[in-house]
Amino acid sequence: MKRVIILLFLITFFMKQGLSQNKPVAKVEKIYIEYKGDSVEARRLTVSSMIPIEIARAWTNVQTPELLQFVAKGMIKFKSVDGEGFPKKWQEGQTYGAKMRVFGFIPFGGIHYLNIVKIDSANYQISTKEWDKSAKVWNHDVRMEAIGTDSIYYADSIEIYGGFMTGFITAFAKLFYKHRQKRWQIVARENLEFGK
Template sequence: MGMNMPAKKLKPFAKVESLIIDYNGSQVKAKKLTVHSEIPIGIDTAWNNLKTPALLKFVAKGMIKFRSVSEPFPKQWELGKTYGVKMRVFGFIPFGGIHYLFIEKIDDPNFKISTKEWDKGAKVWNHDVMMKDLGNGSIYYEDAITIYGGMITGFITSFAKKFYEHRQKRWQIVAEKNLRFGE
């Protein structure tokens, strides 16, 4: 055993649950996807990164490419604003038409961000991100997404599970390389 062992990669944990939600006045069958992991990064650095479109582009790289459909992305997400994006799976396959992200909540004291998102396929994509300081230079990081897409809800959820696991693995790179997008 060498003294310079590489840090252990912390694998994300994912869970999918069924639930009933209200969609346009009807009760519909949706899915709730929760993906969480421990990331060896300080909470302030992680939080400042999370509030930037630049981090989204980085953690999605290799799986989804985002392009704003109107003005360029801001340096930081803005509370109450809706962003329209075109997504390309693996960088070249169009997916979902225009995807809209409404920034519903940015809760600095509690390290939580909530978005309401939708597109042609995913009629509901409500995403909550939550972080907790573990006190050891690491954070608990959680993506919780409620997904409804009619008959393709299961397909969308399966894709989302792979995507969010990918994102959290890319967060490990952010931590390892001490990347800072919010400065």
């Protein structure tokens, strides 16, 4: 019952925010996190939207590097530093390294490391700890919840710290995650499946 009330509240809230048209909504908060033994000012970025896709299909897709490449296309291109490339599916406990190119050709941040901390199939959540030269902390949680049988509430929540560049990195991340969630709409509309 509690979950139903929360889902109804979320639906009502996000419809008022414009998500009835499946537009991503972004929120940025100042937070304090521990970094190398010090308390530092960071940002928490949350971008959320409603996506017209069955949760099982969304969950299968989100576990693949191929989906990441698709939703990032146009803003960031990831190239594995491992000679074998990315796996078909992300593996919990593994750390992957990638070179990032903004807009497909501008190198940024050196090697970006992505550690898959948790893949929780029961609750449709993935948590990563990520970092590179610029983004010293990039802790990312993906969460999805079914809304009926053919739609989901989808949220990316990212803790970001990059020293004096924190504000700039957060502003870019806001654009990037809105872009990603708009590309998710294409995945839903065209019934795309990844990782086969």
